[in-house]
Amino acid sequence: MTQHSSIRPRVSLIERAAKAYDFRAALEASDAAPEPVRSAAAADEAAPAVDPAWKAAPFEGRLGRIARDQLAERGFIIPDAAPSVLAEEYRIIKRELLLDADTIARGRVILVASGASGEGKTFSAVNLALSCAQERDIEVVLVDADVAKPEVLATLGLDNGPGLLDALADPTVRIEDCLIRTDVPNLVVLPAGTARNEATELLASGRTKALLEGLIAANPRRLVILDSPPALAASPASVLALVAGQALVVVRADKTPERALRETVALLNHCPQIRLLLNSVEYAGSSRRFGSYYGQVQ
Numbered sequence: 001m002t003q004h005s006s007i008r009p010r011v012s013l014i015e016r017a018a019k020a021y022d023f024r025a026a027l028e029a030s031d032a033a034p035e036p037v038r039s040a041a042a043a044d045e046a047a048p049a050v051d052p053a054w055k056a057a058p059f060e061g062r063l064g065r066i067a068r069d070q071l072a073e074r075g076f077i078i079p080d081a082a083p084s085v086l087a088e089e090y091r092i093i094k095r096e097l098l099l100d101a102d103t104i105a106r107g108r109v110i111l112v113a114s115g116a117s118g119e120g121k122t123f124s125a126v127n128l129a130l131s132c133a134q135e136r137d138i139e140v141v142l143v144d145a146d147v148a149k150p151e152v153l154a155t156l157g158l159d160n161g162p163g164l165l166d167a168l169a170d171p172t173v174r175i176e177d178c179l180i181r182t183d184v185p186n187l188v189v190l191p192a193g194t195a196r197n198e199a200t201e202l203l204a205s206g207r208t209k210a211l212l213e214g215l216i217a218a219n220p221r222r223l224v225i226l227d228s229p230p231a232l233a234a235s236p237a238s239v240l241a242l243v244a245g246q247a248l249v250v251v252r253a254d255k256t257p258e259r260a261l262r263e264t265v266a267l268l269n270h271c272p273q274i275r276l277l278l279n280s281v282e283y284a285g286s287s288r289r290f291g292s293y294y295g296q297v298q
């Protein structure tokens with residue numbers, strides 16, 4: 001462990017994360033068994049193939065430095081640090097998602113969602129992005145699509161700036177110019193952009209799909225990870241499910257009511273592949289951090 005390892009989980013922070021399954025099928029046949037977990041080796045074999053002749057356009061956005069100390073303090077994966085339990089767990093989750101990146105439609109666009117606030121969407125989206133950025137041949141674009149309550153940039157310690165909403169609202173704003181390249185190789189961040197009243201309508205417009213497809217088209221090595229607002233509290237998550245090929249639904253172990261989970265999955269129904277990530281927050285750090293969370297879910 002490194003100097004950053006002040007967080008010592010008592011138990012695995014992400015439980016049974018690899019047990020992804022088709023929840024909709026499970027709804028139809030309650031005795032359906034979960035899909036077997038595919039091995040990391042199999043995932044490597046299925047790693048997305050990119051034409052070696054392909055060259056990325058020169059980068060035109062901003063540069064930002066990731067606040068590693070802040071990530072460490074809050075219990076996130078720390079780029080370039082020695083392997084940790086959390087990093088290992090996200091490696092398993094990542095493998096499952098990468099297997100489907102090029103085998104299902106829009107598989108390179110991954111929506112991180114949950115029913116309620118505080119279940120760990122931003123935590124999971126950021127950790128997943130940091131984990132995927134370690135892959136060769138992948139450029140991760142982490143999009144702060146929680147436009148009403150954007151937290152990705154603050155979490156990473158990046159300065160805010162123009163982003164998704166600006167590119168959606170103004171066709172003269174190029175999305176590539178809004179990207180922030182970071183000092184973590186292969187990690188690029190797209191801010192939510194300037195807050196505005198018509199944010200939901202903008203996200204619901206056909207331009208969202210076009211912009212996200214444009215991000216992938218500009219660089220076929222890209223994997224787009226969308227942090228989203230709570231699906232049961234706001235409509236953008238279900239809109240984003242239309243453009244994402246894979247969804248990772250974050251569930252707070254022992255806290256998310258089953259009914260809320262079923263409703264969340266139903267709202268994301270347009271997404272071809274839905275997986276569950278059981279996020280446990282057994283945590284040896286300050287317990288105050290989760291005080292508001294427990295209040296909201298029960």
Ligand SMILES: Nc1ncnc2c1ncn2[C@@H]1O[C@H](COP(=O)(O)OP(=O)(O)OP(=O)(O)O)[C@@H](O)[C@H]1O
Pocket residue numbers: 013014074075114116117118119120121122123124146149151229230279280281283289293
């Ligand atoms: N497994 C975990 N280990 C440590 N901290 C965690 C874990 N999961 C979540 N947290 C922390 O719990 C808090 C709430 O999580 P997070 O912000 O990711 O939730 P969210 O679903 O994005 O909420 P919102 O819908 O309000 O944006 C954050 O401080 C986050 O860092």
Ligand SMILES: [Mg+2]
Pocket residue numbers: 121122123146151227228
């Ligand atoms: Mg969040």
